[in-house]
Amino acid sequence: MTEATYFILAALLEKPLHGYGIIKRAGEQSSGRVKLAVGTLYGALDRLAEAGLVVIDREEIVDGRARRYYRITEEGTAAVRAEAVRLQSAAAVVTSQITVMGT
Numbered sequence: 001m002t003e004a005t006y007f008i009l010a011a012l013l014e015k016p017l018h019g020y021g022i023i024k025r026a027g028e029q030s031s032g033r034v035k036l037a038v039g040t041l042y043g044a045l046d047r048l049a050e051a052g053l054v055v056i057d058r059e060e061i062v063d064g065r066a067r068r069y070y071r072i073t074e075e076g077t078a079a080v081r082a083e084a085v086r087l088q089s090a091a092a093v094v095t096s097q098i099t100v101m102g103t
Helices: 003-011 020-030 038-050 073-103
Strands: 053-063 064-072
Touching: 003 020, 003 038, 020 038, 020 053, 020 073, 038 053, 064 073
Parallel strands: none
Antiparallel strands: 053 064
16 A cells, blocks of 8 residues: 555545545645645545545535545555554564664
8 A cells, every 4th residue: 555545544534525635634644745636636536436445425516616525434444454553563673673773
């Protein structure tokens, strides 16, 4: 899973969000490392929807434009959880080696 995909899914854990909300939340959660372009985001959301990890929650009209909200699915939650565990395990290996080398 790419870092961008991970943070897109993580952004949706709390509640459904529209595109700009996902971009903003992913940036916040990644401490600014993930800067999603609109085209990148919607391409990723299409792929995530095809994989069953996100679904369209609802659409609203705001200032005459459709605003589509996305929601993470149970499968998406399981996928981002598994990736978090994998990343945590990988980090533990490195930090334990650094600790051993430092003593």
